[in-house]
Amino acid sequence: MEMLSGGDMLIRSLRDEGVEFVFGYPGGAALHIYDALFRQQDVKHILVRHEQAATHAADGYARTTGKVGTVLVTSGPGATNAITGIATAYMDSIPMVVISGQVASDKIGEDAFQETDMVGVSRPIVKHSFMVKHASEIPEIVKKAYYIASSGRPGPVVIDVPKDITSPAETFPYEYPKTVKIRSYTPATRGHTGQIKKAVQLLLGAKRPVIYAGGGVVQGNGSELLTELARKLNYPVTNTLMGLGCYPGTDRQFLGMLGMHGTFEANTAMHHCDVLLAVGARFDDRVTNTVSKFCPSAKIIHIDIDPATIAKTVVADVPIVGSVESVLTEMLALVKADDKTPDADALSAWWKQIDEWRDRHGLYTKPRYRTDGDAIMPQDVIRTLHEVTKGDAYITSDVGQHQMFAAQYYLFDKPRRWINSGGLGTMGFGLPAAMGVQIAERDAVVACVTGEGSIQMCIQELSTCTQYHLPIKIICLNNQALGMVKQWQDMQYDSRYSESLYEESLPDFVKLMESYGHVGMRVTDKKDLKAKMEECFAMTDRVVFMDIMVDPTEHVYPMHVAPDGSMRDMWLSKTERT
Amino acid sequence: MRRIISVLIENAPGALSRVVGLFSQRGYNIESLTVAPTEDETLSRLTLTTLGDEHKIEQITKHLNKLIDVVKLVDLTEGAHIERELMLIKVKASGAQRAEVKRCVDIFRGQIVDVTSSLYIIQITGTSDKLDAFLQAVGEAAILETVRTGVSGISRGEKILSL
Numbered sequence: 001m002e003m004l005s006g007g008d009m010l011i012r013s014l015r016d017e018g019v020e021f022v023f024g025y026p027g028g029a030a031l032h033i034y035d036a037l038f039r040q041q042d043v044k045h046i047l048v049r050h051e052q053a054a055t056h057a058a059d060g061y062a063r064t065t066g067k068v069g070t071v072l073v074t075s076g077p078g079a080t081n082a083i084t085g086i087a088t089a090y091m092d093s094i095p096m097v098v099i100s101g102q103v104a105s106d107k108i109g110e111d112a113f114q115e116t117d118m119v120g121v122s123r124p125i126v127k128h129s130f131m132v133k134h135a136s137e138i139p140e141i142v143k144k145a146y147y148i149a150s151s152g153r154p155g156p157v158v159i160d161v162p163k164d165i166t167s168p169a170e171t172f173p174y175e176y177p178k179t180v181k182i183r184s185y186t187p188a189t190r191g192h193t194g195q196i197k198k199a200v201q202l203l204l205g206a207k208r209p210v211i212y213a214g215g216g217v218v219q220g221n222g223s224e225l226l227t228e229l230a231r232k233l234n235y236p237v238t239n240t241l242m243g244l245g246c247y248p249g250t251d252r253q254f255l256g257m258l259g260m261h262g263t264f265e266a267n268t269a270m271h272h273c274d275v276l277l278a279v280g281a282r283f284d285d286r287v288t289n290t291v292s293k294f295c296p297s298a299k300i301i302h303i304d305i306d307p308a309t310i311a312k313t314v315v316a317d318v319p320i321v322g323s324v325e326s327v328l329t330e331m332l333a334l335v336k337a338d339d340k341t342p343d344a345d346a347l348s349a350w351w352k353q354i355d356e357w358r359d360r361h362g363l364y365t366k367p368r369y370r371t372d373g374d375a376i377m378p379q380d381v382i383r384t385l386h387e388v389t390k391g392d393a394y395i396t397s398d399v400g401q402h403q404m405f406a407a408q409y410y411l412f413d414k415p416r417r418w419i420n421s422g423g424l425g426t427m428g429f430g431l432p433a434a435m436g437v438q439i440a441e442r443d444a445v446v447a448c449v450t451g452e453g454s455i456q457m458c459i460q461e462l463s464t465c466t467q468y469h470l471p472i473k474i475i476c477l478n479n480q481a482l483g484m485v486k487q488w489q490d491m492q493y494d495s496r497y498s499e500s501l502y503e504e505s506l507p508d509f510v511k512l513m514e515s516y517g518h519v520g521m522r523v524t525d526k527k528d529l530k531a532k533m534e535e536c537f538a539m540t541d542r543v544v545f546m547d548i549m550v551d552p553t554e555h556v557y558p559m560h561v562a563p564d565g566s567m568r569d570m571w572l573s574k575t576e577r578t
Numbered sequence: 579m580r581r582i583i584s585v586l587i588e589n590a591p592g593a594l595s596r597v598v599g600l601f602s603q604r605g606y607n608i609e610s611l612t613v614a615p616t617e618d619e620t621l622s623r624l625t626l627t628t629l630g631d632e633h634k635i636e637q638i639t640k641h642l643n644k645l646i647d648v649v650k651l652v653d654l655t656e657g658a659h660i661e662r663e664l665m666l667i668k669v670k671a672s673g674a675q676r677a678e679v680k681r682c683v684d685i686f687r688g689q690i691v692d693v694t695s696s697l698y699i700i701q702i703t704g705t706s707d708k709l710d711a712f713l714q715a716v717g718e719a720a721i722l723e724t725v726r727t728g729v730s731g732i733s734r735g736e737k738i739l740s741l
Contacts, residue, residue, distance in 0.1 A: 119592055120595070123592075123595065123596060123599050124599060124603045127646070128646040129592070131591065131592070148646060182646065183649060183741070184587075184588060184646060184647060184648055184649040184650075185646050306644070307640050307643070307644075308637065308640035308641050308643075308644055311633070311636065312637060
């Protein structure tokens with residue numbers, strides 16, 4: 001058997017696990033591992049400029065490819081800098097393995113230089129974590145980590161590796177395990193057949209059905225099945241922020257996103273539905289509004305791979321624990337085999353009602369924002385982006401108004417195209433996530449929709465883009481303020497803008513771009529928007545930053561009325577509500 | 579409602595902290611907690627008592643089950659079970675009080691395990707209710723120090739919590 005040091009074993013295990021890219025940043029406790037990386041070619045390392053970006057890039061890579069993202073950081077500050085990205089991945093159930101260096105075993109607990117209890121600090125935001133006690137454990141721990149991260153409900157796994165474990169001084173026999181079994185971990189696979197039958201009967205008997213699909217459909221590779229089922233039944237579909245793209249956004253049966261900033265037609269249909277099929281969604285507070293008023297007349301079918309998600313906030317009438325893929329396959333087969341078909345008259349009346357809602361306040365039947373002024377409207381920027389990229393780009397976003405505008409107006413037709421931090425809401429996510437996407441899809445068009453606030457939270461990564469030739473397009477909706485904070489201050493705090501304005505302190509993004517060797521463009525005139533955006537995307541081999549000065553007074557609508565509102569209670573503009 | 583949840587966990591470093599962390603992280607209560615390795619050295623058995631309605635207890639057991647280190651668990655209060663807690667208590671015992679305390683210990687079937695001229699150390703086992711009742715019977719004024727192990731429990735009859 002081959003004899004390897006701990007450091008070599010770790011990198012070899014990654015290779016044997018099929019890891020192509022590691023996103024990381026070196027430091028003292030990780031140097032043996034970095035030396036092992038240097039002495040091989042199979043596993044490629046992407047050097048970021050801040051560990052937070054390493055986790056977001058690995059996250060973007062994972063969301064695009066469906067594979068596990070891999071991060072390598074050093075102990076102490078390296079590990080703690082990774083925390084925000086681990087939490088981001090945890091909240092959105094993204095498969096990720098984070099390897100952190102640790103001080104030598106005999107120094108642990110002595111407050112050694114760059115020591116942090118990484119297993120302890122990360123505990124509430126990981127699916128599981130390991131502390132390596134002996135080099136010989138490395139192959140099995142790595143195998144387990146990737147298995148745990150990618151199976152069941154995916155999530156981040158931390159492997160903390162003390163420096164002495166990776167020392168080149170000693171070698172041990174190396175063999176990478178082919179399979180791994182963990183007696184205490186048996187993730188659900190198939191759903192209960194009886195429950196699935198019950199669900200199908202309920203579904204076929206519906207008069208006002210809605211399919212509510214979330215990130216689990218994207219992650220669980222259930223998009224095609226869900227689309228087939230919805231089309232077969234001719235039922236309306238709404239997506240959560242995380243689920244966008246799992247059903248074609250430009251399809252007639254698509255109602256748009258639901259929730260706090262969901263469309264009028266999606267939220268209103270949810271409120272009135274009699275049967276709700278929830279797939280890979282978790283009834284998040286940003287979806288349900290007041291839980292006690294949520295979908296008052298609906299029988300709820302809830303499919304999720306995580307039993308703890310079922311009945312966490314909203315109780316399901318037919319809960320089904322299982323993978324979206326296997327449950328939808330069974331449901332589809334039963335629907336096809338059943339003689340019963342949905343009540344055509346009821347369904348046509350339901351569609352008529354939905355179309356009337358679309359006509360009245362829908363986002364896609366006509367613009368619901370000001371179109372006659374001189375200001376560039378943020379909604380128009382996203383619509384232009386959709387037009388110029390033919391709706392086929394990978395779009396990452398940061399967090400705030402620009403994120404909601406992108407979610408509302410870039411109609412995603414494919415899954416894994418919309419990459420955003422939905423659960424944790426991490427500003428600074430967009431640019432590093434776009435790097436991960438571009439590394440996975442070298443020839444794809446990747447755009448990061450951001451704001452002048454969010455982009456500054458990880459702007460150092462412009463340098464990483466230079467080093468690895470990642471021609472990301474940054475679409476910055478510049479309203480010179482923390483737009484979403486300001487919107488809430490307008491709506492709830494009588495426009496007292498407490499610390500949400502930048503007061504002329506913003507950098508000249510065009511010059512900043514130039515200093516990194518990238519291209520900066522400023523758009524101040526509405527008339528130039530489309531031409532400049534075409535020019536931007538024509539520069540296929542360059543990083544381009546479009547600093548677009550948008551209307552600083554614009555709000556995101558619809559917006560749920562809170563507290564105490566139901567799904568259908570929304571502000572539709574600054575003055576109009578349902 | 580008070581529940582006794584019995585959990586088999588991997589006897590591994592950090593396993594206990596994951597269980598305890600889960601409770602504080604999700605805002606659940608731990609009333610008492612006791613843990614020790616089992617006859618199978620790779621496993622520890624943990625008994626915890628918690629308060630909550632049915633919905634909360636369901637969430638607690640689901641989230642405990644999600645922890646990778648948790649092998650198996652059972653809510654003992656769902657069926658017939660035996661629960662025991664052990665308490666050591668140091669009380670003042672001088673003069674007339676001495677005989678009174680001794681009588682009380684006998685009634686509750688406790689044992690006096692250490693004696694000085696002015697105090698007793700008493701050992702008493704039973705359900706938590708019984709221990710509470712004993713404390714009340716002895717009276718607050720006499721109590722110098724108490725220590726309780728927390729509840730341990732096991733199902734009655736054929737039901738077995740093992741691998």
